[in-house]
Amino acid sequence: MYAWLNTLPKAELHLHLEGSLEPELLFALAERNKVALPWPDVESLRKAYAFHNLQEFLDLYYRGADVLRTEQDFYDLTWAYLQKCKEQNVVHTEPFFDPQTHTDRGIPFETVLSGIGQALEDGRRQLGISSGLILSFLRHLSEEEAHKTLDQALPFRHAFIAVGLDSSEKGHPPRKFRQVFDRARAEGFATVAHAGEEGPPEYIWEALDLLKVKRIDHGVRAAEDPRLLERLIDEQIPLTVCPLSNVKLRVFKDMAEHNILRLLEMGVKVTVNSDDPAYFGGYVTENFAALQESLGMTCEQAERLAQNSLDARLV
Ligand code: HPA
Ligand code: ZN
Structure with a gap:
């Protein structure tokens, strides 16, 4: 089954590039840039990957x-992820990156973007993987900070397909970012947002009604609100679900409790994604395989999930 899932053509619509930084590359970059790490080796870093929440x-x-730190680092990070896509027959990807994480540390916006952008371009040409980049605002910061990030992105408008919203959800509702999302849409960006991972269904309503998103990232807590489910089904709004992430961050107690196949059978346009594969135990195929092992996902369901991901592309 793993081999069959692996060859199924898929799109990935919820992937944080910084979350695809494997421990081996992390250590190699630390050495290259002379950054001191609090872990003596790769093994102890892996042991530190035991989280109880977001x-x-x-x-x-x-x-x-x-x-x-450098353009080459961002290139290497993105290229390593694209190699994984190639191995797993991910034919299209729409990754996120968090510019402010880097610009706040003194790395120019352009350095980050050109490393990522060059790797995506090489991925198109050399690996045949199509892609579109999504700029994420950090929701634990102010809307003012998000405006500044958008200002930095505008000279490179055509490098992006959308803006998104990530980081700590609880206490940072989508409504906080209404104006910056209005501005981004006026500049021609599509919009997406993380909502309904740890936050309540109300945040999903806000993402739809105030931020006018084309997809909801995670969205699994929509299951708590029948009216919301009805809307997601009626309007066929895609949810970019990340099963291994949800179990690692305790959104669900274990994979057997995950609601993705129930949502699929109700007619919600759910997709399977890896979120932060270097931290959560696997890439897209591993997420599909976990659904098969713990929930008895059938081949027909896997095909529908993969088709949903291809249909839910922004580009
Ligand atoms: N949720 C919110 N923010 C994030 C995540 C996530 O799973 N990964 C990286 N930033
Ligand atoms: Zn995410």
């Missing part, structure tokens, strides 16, 4: 991203 994970994720 915030615990994010603390490590931002710590890990600190080894990314």
Whole structure:
């Protein structure tokens, strides 16, 4: 079954490039850039990957991203992810990156973008993987900060397909970013947002009604609100679900409790994604395989999930 899932053509619509930083590359970049790490070796870093919630994970994720300093580093990170896509027959990807994580540490916006952009271009030409880049605003910061990030992106408008919203969800509702999303849409960006991972269904309503998103990232807590489910089904709004992430961050107690196949059978346009594969135990195929092992996903369901991901592309 794994081999069959692996060869199924798929799109990935929820992937944080910084979350695809494998421990081996993290250590190699730390050495290249002379960054001191709090872990003596790769094994002890892997042992540190035991999170109980989103915030615990994010603390490590931002710590890990600190080894990314040069254009070459961002190229290598993105290229390594695209190699994985090739191995797993991910034919299209729409990754996120968090510019402010890097610009706040003094790395120019252009350095980050050109490393990522060059790798995506090489991925198109050399690997045949199509892609579109999504700029994410950090929701634990102010809307003012997001406006500044958008200002930096505007000279490179055509490098992006959309803006998104990530990081710590609880206490940072989508409504906080209404104006910056209005501005981004006026500049021609599509919009997406993380909502309904740890946050309540109300955040999904806000993402739809105030931020006018084309997809909801995660969205699994929509299951708590029948009216919302009805809307997601009626309007066929895609959810970019990340099963291994949801179990690692305890959104669900274990994979057997995950609701993705129930949502699929109700007619919600759910897709399977890896979120932060270097931290959560696998790439897209591993996420599909986990659904097969724990929920008895059939081949027909896997084909529908893969087709949903191809249909839910923004470009
Ligand atoms: N949720 C929110 N923000 C994130 C995540 C996530 O899973 N990964 C990286 N930033
Ligand atoms: Zn995410």
